[in-house]
Amino acid sequence: MDDKNVLTRINGLVEEEHELRQQLSQGKISSTEEHERLKDLEEALDQCWDLLRRRRAAREVGNDPEVEKAHSVSEVENYIQ
Secondary structure: OOHHHHHHHHHHHHHHHHHHHHHHHOOOOOHHHHHHHHHHHHHHHHHHHHHHHHHHHHHHOOOOHHHOOOOOHHHHHOOOO
16 A cells, blocks of 8 residues: 555545534434444554554655555554653
8 A cells, every 4th residue: 555545545534534423413323323433433544644654754764665564453552652
């Protein structure tokens, strides 16, 4: 997955997040449904942003960004900030 594909995926996830919030405000889904799906979206977004940062870092130091692969949700979510 190249940077453009990662950014396209990020944009799609953000769009889906906005749609969920709109569906909730229109009463089409429950807050429980929204929260469950938002959790999944946030984890996927974190994975995408992490991958994009690692690809850019690899490129900056002269390494091949294609070697970088998405880390698991548990790994990305447990990074120490």
